[in-house]
Amino acid sequence: MPRCLESVIRVVPALTRRLSLIQVEPMFSQTVEYALRAVVHLAMKSPEPQTTALIADATKVPSAYLSKVLQGLKEKGIVNLQRGIGGGVSLAHRPEELTILDIVNAVDPIQRIKHCPLDLKSHGANLCALHLRMDRALMSVETAFRSTTLAELLQDSNPSVPLCDQLAAKL
Amino acid sequence: MPRCLESVIRVVPALTRRLSLIQVEPMFSQTVEYALRAVVHLAMKSPEPQTTALIADATKVPSAYLSKVLQGLKEKGIVNLQRGIGGGVSLAHRPEELTILDIVNAVDPIQRIKHCPLDLKSHGANLCALHLRMDRALMSVETAFRSTTLAELLQDSNPSVPLCDQLAAKL
DNA sequence: ATAAAAGGAGATGTCAATGTCCAATTTGTT
DNA sequence: AACAAATTGGACATTGACATCTCCTTTTAT
Numbered sequence: 001m002p003r004c005l006e007s008v009i010r011v012v013p014a015l016t017r018r019l020s021l022i023q024v025e026p027m028f029s030q031t032v033e034y035a036l037r038a039v040v041h042l043a044m045k046s047p048e049p050q051t052t053a054l055i056a057d058a059t060k061v062p063s064a065y066l067s068k069v070l071q072g073l074k075e076k077g078i079v080n081l082q083r084g085i086g087g088g089v090s091l092a093h094r095p096e097e098l099t100i101l102d103i104v105n106a107v108d109p110i111q112r113i114k115h116c117p118l119d120l121k122s123h124g125a126n127l128c129a130l131h132l133r134m135d136r137a138l139m140s141v142e143t144a145f146r147s148t149t150l151a152e153l154l155q156d157s158n159p160s161v162p163l164c165d166q167l168a169a170k171l
Numbered sequence: 172m173p174r175c176l177e178s179v180i181r182v183v184p185a186l187t188r189r190l191s192l193i194q195v196e197p198m199f200s201q202t203v204e205y206a207l208r209a210v211v212h213l214a215m216k217s218p219e220p221q222t223t224a225l226i227a228d229a230t231k232v233p234s235a236y237l238s239k240v241l242q243g244l245k246e247k248g249i250v251n252l253q254r255g256i257g258g259g260v261s262l263a264h265r266p267e268e269l270t271i272l273d274i275v276n277a278v279d280p281i282q283r284i285k286h287c288p289l290d291l292k293s294h295g296a297n298l299c300a301l302h303l304r305m306d307r308a309l310m311s312v313e314t315a316f317r318s319t320t321l322a323e324l325l326q327d328s329n330p331s332v333p334l335c336d337q338l339a340a341k342l
Numbered sequence: 343a344t345a346a347a348a349g350g351a352g353a354t355g356t357c358a359a360t361g362t363c364c365a366a367t368t369t370g371t372t
Numbered sequence: 373a374a375c376a377a378a379t380t381g382g383a384c385a386t387t388g389a390c391a392t393c394t395c396c397t398t399t400t401a402t
Contacts, residue, residue, distance in 0.1 A: 025200070025279070025282075025388085025389085026282045027198060027281060027282065027309060027312070028305065029196070029359075029360090030359080030360065030361095031359080031360080033288060036301060036305075037289075037301075040301050051377095051378070051379090052378085052379075053378090059289070060289050062360090062361060062362075064361065064362050064363070065360070065361050065362080067379075067380080067381090068360095068361090068381090070379095071379090071380075071381080081378095081379065081380085082369090082378085082379080083367080083368045083369055083370095083377085083378055083379045083380080084368060084369030084370050084371095084376095084377065084378060084379080085369070085370045085371070085376070085377045085378070086369090086370070086371095086377085086378090087368090087369075087370085087377080087378055087379070088378080088379090089379095100301075100304060100305075108196070110198060111196075111197045111198065117204060118208075118230070118231050129323075129324045129325070129327035130207060130208075130211050130271075130324055132327075133271060133315065133316070133319050133324070134199065134207075134271075136315055137311070137312045137315040137316060138198060140308070140311040140312065140314075140315055141198070141308045141311065141312060144304065144307055144308040144311055145304070145308060148304050153300045153301055153304070154300075156300035156303075196358085196359085200389075200390090201389080201390065201391095202389080202390080222347090222348070222349095223348085223349075224348095233390090233391060233392075235391070235392050235393070236390070236391050236392075238349070238350085239351095239390095239391090241349085242349080242350070242351090245349095252348090252349060252350090253348085253349085253399080254347080254348050254349050254350090254397085254398050254399045254400085255346090255347065255348060255349090255398070255399030255400045255401085256346065256347050256348070256399075256400050256401055257347085257348090257399095257400075257401080258347075258348050258349075258398095258399070258400085259348075259349090260349090343402100344400105344401105344402085345400100345401095345402090346399100346400090346401085346402100347398100347399085347400085347401095348397105348398085348399075348400100349396105349397085349398080349399095350395105350396075350397070350398090351394105351395090351396075351397095352393105352394095352395095352396100353392105353393085353394090353395105354391100354392085354393080354394105355390100355391080355392080355393100356389100356390085356391080356392100357388105357389090357390085357391105358387105358388095358389090358390100359386100359387085359388085359389100360385100360386080360387075360388100361384100361385080361386075361387095362383100362384080362385075362386100363382105363383085363384080363385100364381105364382090364383090364384105365380100365381090365382090365383105366379105366380075366381080366382095367378100367379080367380065367381095368377100368378085368379075368380085369376100369377085369378080369379095370375100370376090370377080370378100371374100371375085371376085371377100372373100372374085372375080372376100
């Protein structure tokens with residue numbers, strides 16, 4: 001390649017890439033979102049097993065990636081995976097026994113702050129004022145998620161929508 | 172290459188790379204953590220300006236990266252940056268006027284869930300039961316962070332540690 | 343004026359999360 | 373035993389957050 005072109009080529013990505021200092025990522029990961037959608041869908045269909053393809057279609061999750069997420073849920077004992085004809089995914093517990101927190105912690109555990117992120121000897125088990133507040137926020141999320149079971153999600157007589165529904169009509 | 176060796180070679184990277192399905196990332200980004208440390212430190216020293224190097228040293232944040240974070244905080248009007256000899260970083264408001272939420276939203280805004288992530292027409296402004304719970308969790312974090320100002324963090328007569336202290340002795 | 347002391351801006355590197363694809367394996371049915 | 377359905381799991385690609393480095397610009401004390 002001619003030397004004179006190298007700098008040109010190098011500068012191109014800089015023009016296309018928009019570098020923003022503030023971030024726009026959601027607080028919960030995509031993986032958590034996907035896992036919750038899949039499990040809620042399974043709860044709706046419970047106890048009938050569903051194939052990965054069916055769940056992917058119903059919840060609009062990329063099926064190949066959903067497969068990975070489901071493997072993780074299986075390792076944590078949330079779902080059962082059955083190979084072969086007539087197989088598929090099913091809940092390993094009754095919807096009344098699974099909370100949102102169970103699902104979240106299975107794929108992306110909430111990391112409570114147990115000690116100062118700076119590694120200071122000055123406080124052993126004590127959190128400083130800042131990190132104490134941050135940990136309280138984490139605790140409130142934990143509490144909120146622990147307080148709702150899958151069964152309650154389905155019974156919830158919200159505006160009218162069970163999951164992000166309309167799939168009930170589809171299947 | 173002999174055919175019999177191909178599978179051997181392909182399997183090697185799988186042994187070295189440990190692929191984990193569950194994630195270990197904290198709920199709050201590093202950038203948020205860094206921004207909060209820096210601002211709390213500034214509040215402790217308020218209203219004296221501090222150089223980026225001093226803050227980096229005191230809060231154990233990589234100085235080059237801290238510089239970026241501080242630029243972001245400046246754009247949001249949280250801090251003032253003063254060039255030249257005797258310059259440095261200072262709070263743009265009094266510690267009583269800044270909440271933890273102000274800092275968090277400046278660098279990594281909390282994204283409340285306003286509509287269904289699946290894009291369903293069946294519910295316009297309505298959140299389904301699942302996403303309503305998730306949004307409530309986000310709301311609880313917002314509330315927790317909005318309830319504490321920087322000044323309150325400093326006054327907090329915790330175990331005894333203002334920030335992750337010990338720096339008071341150092342300067 | 344000028345030199346020193348700061349921050350500003352952008353390229354670059356690295357790693358993990360996300361997402362896709364394909365071959366291997368398991369299992370029920372015929 | 374053979375076949376087909378379905379999961380399993382590894383390889384690979386892409387993206388963005390995190391982090392560093394280097395050169396540039398601004399400010400101000402002297």
